[in-house]
Amino acid sequence: MTPALEATGLGMRYRRTWALRDCSAAVPSGRVAALVGPNGAGKTTLLHLAVGMLTPTAGEVRIFGRPVRESMERIAFLAQSKPLYAGFRVEEMLRFGRELNPRWDGAAARRRLADLGIPLERRVGGLSGGQRTQVALTVALAKRPDLLVLDEPLADLDPLARDDVMRGLMEAVAETGLTVLLSSHVVSELEGVCDWLVVVNGGRVQVSGDIDELVAGHRLLTGPAGTADALAARLPVISRGGAGRQATLLVRDATPPLDPRWTARPVNLEETVLAYLRAPDQATLPRPSLASAR
Numbered sequence: 149m150t151p152a153l154e155a156t157g158l159g160m161r162y163r164r165t166w167a168l169r170d171c172s173a174a175v176p177s178g179r180v181a182a183l184v185g186p187n188g189a190g191k192t193t194l195l196h197l198a199v200g201m202l203t204p205t206a207g208e209v210r211i212f213g214r215p216v217r218e219s220m221e222r223i224a225f226l227a228q229s230k231p232l233y234a235g236f237r238v239e240e241m242l243r244f245g246r247e248l249n250p251r252w253d254g255a256a257a258r259r260r261l262a263d264l265g266i267p268l269e270r271r272v273g274g275l276s277g278g279q280r281t282q283v284a285l286t287v288a289l290a291k292r293p294d295l296l297v298l299d300e301p302l303a304d305l306d307p308l309a310r311d312d313v314m315r316g317l318m319e320a321v322a323e324t325g326l327t328v329l330l331s332s333h334v335v336s337e338l339e340g341v342c343d344w345l346v347v348v349n350g351g352r353v354q355v356s357g358d359i360d361e362l363v364a365g366h367r368l369l370t371g372p373a374g375t376a377d378a379l380a381a382r383l384p385v386i387s388r389g390g391a392g393r394q395a396t397l398l399v400r401d402a403t404p405p406l407d408p409r410w411t412a413r414p415v416n417l418e419e420t421v422l423a424y425l426r427a428p429d430q431a432t433l434p435r436p437s438l439a440s441a442r
């Protein structure tokens with residue numbers, strides 16, 4: 149199946165600095181994909197390229213197999229700054245949306261806001277942060293996109309509002325089957341919500357693949373520090389930790405004949421992501437991105 153989003157050899161240079169370089173990654177259709185990476189990794193740049201706000205210096209992005217500029221009606225973008233006009237009433241935002249978007253579904257937007265208990269006559273500036281995000285999400289969904297791209301939708305929200313926003317997003321995915329790509333720093337809250345992961349680090353794509361496969365393919369080994377070097381030499385170690393006499397190794401594809409002094413346990417998404425972020429030179433090999441995206 150054609151991926152919802154496919155980046156090939158993508159690069160973006162701002163004057164002399166490459167914000168992204170030689171990035172190849174894909175998000176299959178129908179997935180909820182998380183884009184994670186440290187500050188300055190290139191996440192916003194990648195998202196802006198994906199929605200046509202920036203033109204790549206190198207490579208290309210295709211949306212459902214077509215160039216971005218031919219796909220604009222199929223994409224909705226929720227920017228980090230939540231582009232809502234504080235002086236507008238919620239219903240004016242909807243009217244504005246209707247005028248600008250040929251695929252606009254105003255009835256669904258009104259239903260969604262009623263379910264959320266957000267009054268149409270309220271001014272955007274008078275809403276809470278969580279409500280503002282919900283209005284921005286409602287406007288984005290009313291465009292009936294096939295691909296919804298969100299830049300840090302959870303930033304500045306308290307845990308309850310984050311949960312509400314993610315729940316709203318999941319309901320929309322279940323109803324419409326749209327593909328989602330969202331950047332976030334809150335990795336712990338992506339588990340169970342996102343099923344595809346793209347990690348960018350230092351302007352490069354480090355990981356791109358199915359979250360269940362990725363997490364199941366890693367183990368955390370714990371054992372005596374004195375034997376860690378010998379074990380690490382035989383295994384694909386992503387990151388090392390531990391303190392004092394105990395060492396930990398987060399390893400990929402671990403089915404080694406283990407020294408009985410070492411124990412292995414499964415890892416979660418956050419541990420896996422942190423391990424890769426600590427080791428920018430490590431990439432999942434072979435990268436599952438393009439192979440499993442089709």
Ligand SMILES: Nc1ncnc2c1ncn2[C@@H]1O[C@H](COP(=O)(O)OP(=O)(O)OP(=O)(O)O)[C@@H](O)[C@H]1O
Nearest residue numbers: 162165166167185186187188189190191192193194
């Ligand atoms: N308009 C610009 N002009 C020059 N450099 C830029 C511009 N936008 C981004 N950069 C640089 O490109 C790199 C990637 O920035 P980007 O905003 O894409 O990262 P990010 O992963 O979204 O970061 P954060 O998590 O802090 O939002 C950074 O080094 C940043 O300083």
